[in-house]
Amino acid sequence: MKYHIITLGCQMNKSDSERVRTVVEGMGYEWTGNEEEASLLGILACSVRQKSIDKVYSRIARWNNWKSSRSLITFVSGCVLPADREKFLKSFDLVFDMTELPDLPDMIRQYGVVSQTAVKSVAVSPRKEKIREFWMVQPTHVSDYEAFIPIQNGCDKFCTFCAVPYTRGREISRPSKEILDELKQVVEKGYRSITLLGQNVNSYGLDKQGAELNFPGLLKAVGEYGRISGKGFWVYFTSPHPRDMSDEVLETVAKYDCLAKQIHLPLQSGDDKVLIRMNRKHTMGDYKRIISSIRRILPNATLFTDIIVGFTGETDEQFENTRRAMEEIRFNMAYIAIYSPRPGAASSRWKDDIPMAVKKMRLHHLTDELTAHSLQYNHNLVGKRVKVLVTGPDRKPGFVSGITEGRIVVRFASRHPVSPGTFILLEITSAAPYSLEGEPVNKLIGVPELS
Numbered sequence: 059m060k061y062h063i064i065t066l067g068c069q070m071n072k073s074d075s076e077r078v079r080t081v082v083e084g085m086g087y088e089w090t091g092n093e094e095e096a097s098l099l100g101i102l103a104c105s106v107r108q109k110s111i112d113k114v115y116s117r118i119a120r121w122n123n124w125k126s127s128r129s130l131i132t133f134v135s136g137c138v139l140p141a142d143r144e145k146f147l148k149s150f151d152l153v154f155d156m157t158e159l160p161d162l163p164d165m166i167r168q169y170g171v172v173s174q175t176a177v178k179s180v181a182v183s184p185r186k187e188k189i190r191e192f193w194m195v196q197p198t199h200v201s202d203y204e205a206f207i208p209i210q211n212g213c214d215k216f217c218t219f220c221a222v223p224y225t226r227g228r229e230i231s232r233p234s235k236e237i238l239d240e241l242k243q244v245v246e247k248g249y250r251s252i253t254l255l256g257q258n259v260n261s262y263g264l265d266k267q268g269a270e271l272n273f274p275g276l277l278k279a280v281g282e283y284g285r286i287s288g289k290g291f292w293v294y295f296t297s298p299h300p301r302d303m304s305d306e307v308l309e310t311v312a313k314y315d316c317l318a319k320q321i322h323l324p325l326q327s328g329d330d331k332v333l334i335r336m337n338r339k340h341t342m343g344d345y346k347r348i349i350s351s352i353r354r355i356l357p358n359a360t361l362f363t364d365i366i367v368g369f370t371g372e373t374d375e376q377f378e379n380t381r382r383a384m385e386e387i388r389f390n391m392a393y394i395a396i397y398s399p400r401p402g403a404a405s406s407r408w409k410d411d412i413p414m415a416v417k418k419m420r421l422h423h424l425t426d427e428l429t430a431h432s433l434q435y436n437h438n439l440v441g442k443r444v445k446v447l448v449t450g451p452d453r454k455p456g457f458v459s460g461i462t463e464g465r466i467v468v469r470f471a472s473r474h475p476v477s478p479g480t481f482i483l484l485e486i487t488s489a490a491p492y493s494l495e496g497e498p499v500n501k502l503i504g505v506p507e508l509s
């Protein structure tokens with residue numbers, strides 16, 4: 059019996075799929091990369107983007123065609139709006155909320171039986187218990203060097219362009235003990251890049267009203283484990299919200315070696331009026347104050363962000379404020395998205411009034427800004443020695459790829475394969491806008507392992 063899962067969307071869906079794999083493999087299914095030989099086919103959907111929903115429908119149409127010639131069970135889960143769950147029931151055998159994952163074996167055994175929560179939105183109190191059971195499932199990691207640890211589910215922020223509060227519900231923080239236990243397990247197994255995941259990661263603990271650690275407290279506990287264990291690993295967190303970013307978080311990151319000096323802080327727009335319509339509830343003044351705290355407390359940290367161009371009603375002047383913010387802040391990386399209405403999100407009811415040609419031009423301008431800043435930053439690293447975590451063979455033949463602590467991609471030539479998860483010391487020899495090239499520092503002993 060073989061299975062295949064297609065994962066759409068963000069890191070949270072990828073992390074969820076690692077737990078789905080565990081449950082399915084516990085039933086005796088084996089992974090196959092070839093969906094044509096699978097008898098269990100699933101999709102972890104992302105209904106925050108119409109493109110992803112279109113992919114779900116085209117895939118299930120194909121799978122349902124195969125059913126006339128062989129036995130096949132199909133399922134869909136992930137970030138799914140309640141309205142989409144009802145529609146998916148017409149095409150998939152099983153539709154379930156991720157919190158129901160522990161019940162998946164029973165659903166497969168009696169396939170076609172769909173739980174009540176799959177079709178209704180999940181009620182608050184059972185959902186809390188269900189998500190606890192979901193977190194107890196051990197993930198089956200797909201990477202050799204990188205692990206994701208969910209620390210929270212859902213979001214209370216209700217940004218107008220986003221459907222997450224409707225697909226995942228309100229924020230629930232995972233008990234810190236479970237998070238720390240999972241962290242110790244993945245470090246013991248040899249994972250060296252670990253990301254604490256949540257839709258709104260730095261509001262961790264606020265739903266427990268003092269009965270749980272807050273986010274800086276959680277980071278301190280992670281940092282203390284890193285210090286005491288003496289193991290080399292880097293811990294990242296994503297995505298934080300500017301509203302909940304405090305100096306205490308930054309000071310904690312500064313204090314511990316295992317807390318990676320890289321901050322991802324979504325900007326979304328550099329204009330106050332657009333920020334109000336996005337319901338971000340912070341101003342550019344607030345954002346810039348956080349940036350200056352990052353520069354002061356973590357002077358070597360790289361800075362990543364998310365930006366939306368062409369949000370409904372965004373004028374040329376408002377866009378120019380975003381471009382100026384990029385020029386001033388000089389991000390190392392920005393994930394720039396062209397605005398498209400997301401079904402279920404508040405702004406999907408507003409007119410999507412910026413022509414695509416204008417959106418593309420704005421994207422182009424911001425990409426040019428980003429490229430220039432990133433290249434300049436990378437140039438300044440030439441001649442310096444940096445610690446690099448090997449991630450695997452590079453696309454360039456004879457080269458190995460890795461990342462710096464600040465998540466800048468670095469490649470180096472190696473006559474021998476180097477295991478993912480190995481730390482090496484490189485001297486940077488050249489820079490490109492989004493990557494570096496380097497040479498191992500101690501050529502006499504080949505590629506030196508640092509930990």
Ligand code: SF4
Nearest residue numbers: 213215216217220222
């Ligand atoms: S903070 Fe805003 S963008 Fe992020 S998940 Fe919550 S609603 Fe969506």
